[in-house]
Structure formats: structure tokens, C-alpha cells
Amino acid sequence: MRPHGESAAIIEVFTQTHGRHLGVVRGGGARRMAGVLQPGAQLALTWTARLDTHMGNFKAEPVHARAALLSDRGALTALNAVCALLHGSLPERDPHPSLYARTTALLDLLDARGAWQIAYLMWEVSLLEEMGYGLDLGACAVTGSTQDLAYVSPRTGRAVSRQAAGDWVPRLLPLPRVLTLHDGTPAEVAEGLHLTGHFLARALPDAPLPEARNRLIDLMSRHKSVAD
Secondary structure: OEEEOOOEEEEEEEEOOOEEEEEEEOOOOOHHHOOOOOOOOEEEEEEEOOOOOOOOEEEEEEEEOOHHHHHOHHHHHHHHHHHHHHHHHOOEOOOOHHHHHHHHHHHHHHHOOOOOHHHHHHHHHHHHHHOOOOOEOOOOOOOOOOOOEEEEOOOOOEEEEHHHHHHHHHHOEEOOOHHHHOOOOHHHHHHHHHHHHHHHHHHOOOOOOOHHHHHHHHHHHHOOOOOO
């Protein structure tokens, strides 16, 4: 959210059927709304506008605050990365119901202080799919083998086995085990995020990857556990 005029606020939300959406909340800058319009909060929204092309107004009611994640360093860093990536990668009002479901599930996990690091990595994989840059890591792009997958094509996002890579190894990206096993330490998750970051940068050529995401990778790289 950001202030608008003397007492209103402009909020940006991610919705199930209308995607990323902006609107004005009258009185949103008032103290009584401070606990409602928080990052990560689940809201019940009613949107009105004279024309569909207008920003319009939201009436916002709280559903689930997810306040616990705001006091956890790792969870809050992950939340900021999610918000920044949704803001920078999705066209406004373009629906992404599958990604919406994954996002709410991830935020619930962050709020519950569960083991969310793998879920965040797989959320980025889902975001890439929604953007048309899905990874294909189930079999070698050259031989079709599912064994000893060690690399990824930086152009196609398809896996390549160690045997098939041959002289192309210097041109390929390493395939972190965490992306095939769906298990690993925070530091290994950070390695997976370097791979997804390559394709996010390709999908967003006109803008750098969000600094919030860089902070998350740095945090994961330095700690065995980010819940500290």
C-alpha cells in the first residue's frame, strides 16, 4: 500500500479471478486500518468503479492477518520477495488462479512458521510456468533418460544428463539436486534460486530482479536455518 491524499491509500492485491489489481481504499491511511492493510494479509474485497478501465475503489474487510510472519525474519524476507516478484512479473488484472492457490498456501506456511524454504523455491518454479518459462527437469533433453541429470540448458530450461552434456558443459547451468529431490538445506535452496533467477531475468529483461529476492538468497546462503 501507499498513501493517497490525506486519508486514503492505494493498495495492490493479488486476487484469484482478477490477478494483480490496484484500487483506492477510502480511509485506508487511518490508524484503525493499519492492522488490516498489512503485507500478506488476506482480505475480502469489493471493487467499484465508474468504468472498468479506472483504478476504482476497494472496500476491504479483514479475513486473515497472517501477523505471525511479520515478526519472523526469514518469513518476512520471503514475503517481501513474493510481493516484489508478483508486482514486477504479472500484468495487471490478468488472472492466474493456479499461482494464486500456490501463493496463499505459501503465505499460510510462512505464517505457521513451518519449513517453507522448499515451498518458496517451488513457488518460483510455478511463477516461471505462468510466465511461459517453465522448467522441464524430468528427463534429459538429448537422450530422454531420467538418470544422472546434472545440467540445464540456459535457453530452453530443459535438463541434460551428465553423459549427454559432453563438450557443452561450459555452456550449461548446473542442476541443483534440490530441484529434483524437492528436499535440501536452505543453502541448497539458495542454489536452486540462482537457477530460477536465470530464467526470471530472461522473462523480465527490462528490469533487474527485486532486491528483496536478493536479500532472501543471501539469508539462505549464510544460515543453516532462516528461522532465526
